[in-house]
Amino acid sequence: xxxxxxxxxxxxxxxxxxxxxxxxxxxxxxxxxxxxxxxxxxxxxxxxxxxxxxxxxxxxxxxxxxxxxxxxxxxxxxxxxxxxxxxxxxxxxxxxxxxxxxxxxxxxxxxxxxxxxxxxxxxxxxxxxxxxxxxxxxxxxxxxxxxxxxx
Numbered sequence: 001x002x003x004x005x006x007x008x009x010x011x012x013x014x015x016x017x018x019x020x021x022x023x024x025x026x027x028x029x030x031x032x033x034x035x036x037x038x039x040x041x042x043x044x045x046x047x048x049x050x051x052x053x054x055x056x057x058x059x060x061x062x063x064x065x066x067x068x069x070x071x072x073x074x075x076x077x078x079x080x081x082x083x084x085x086x087x088x089x090x091x092x093x094x095x096x097x098x099x100x101x102x103x104x105x106x107x108x109x110x111x112x113x114x115x116x117x118x119x120x121x122x123x124x125x126x127x128x129x130x131x132x133x134x135x136x137x138x139x140x141x142x143x144x145x146x147x148x149x150x151x
Contacts, residue, residue, distance in 0.1 A: 024055060027048075045112070055132075056076055058098045058128075059123050061118075063092060064116070067089050
C-alpha cells in the first residue's frame with residue numbers, strides 16, 4: 001500500500017457503471033483506487049435522471065461526505081427527505097443516524113457529486129429498506145465476508 005502524496009486528474013480516470021433493478025444506477029470514477037486507500041477513499045459519481053445512487057443504507061464503522069457538484073436531487077435520511085443542489089455538502093455519520101439514499105429528481109440532467117469518507121474495516125452496512133446487510137472486511141470493499149444477506 002502506498003502512502004505518498006497522490007495527484008490524480010479526474011479526466012484520466014475511467015467511468016465504471018453499476019445498477020440494480022430499474023431504480024438504482026450510477027457511474028463512478030474511483031479517484032483514490034484500492035492501491036492507495038489507507039484511511040479514506042474518494043469517488044466521483046454521476047446519477048442519471050430519475051435514478052438513485054445505492055439502496056438506502058448506513059455504515060456501522062464509516063462516515064461519508066457528499067459534495068454536490070452539479071444537478072439537483074433529494075436525499076432520504078433518518079430525519080426525513082432533504083432537497084440538494086450544486087454546492088451542498090452532506091455528512092452521514094456512522095450508525096443508524098447516517099442512513100441515506102441520494103436520488104436525482106431531474107428528468108433530463110445528471111446529478112454529479114464527490115463522495116469521500118473513512119475506510120475502517122470490518123464495516124457492516126445495513127440496508128433497512130431491503131432488510132439486508134453487507135460485511136466488508138478489506139480495503140475499499142474488495143474483500144467481502146458476506147454480501148446481501150437477509151436479516
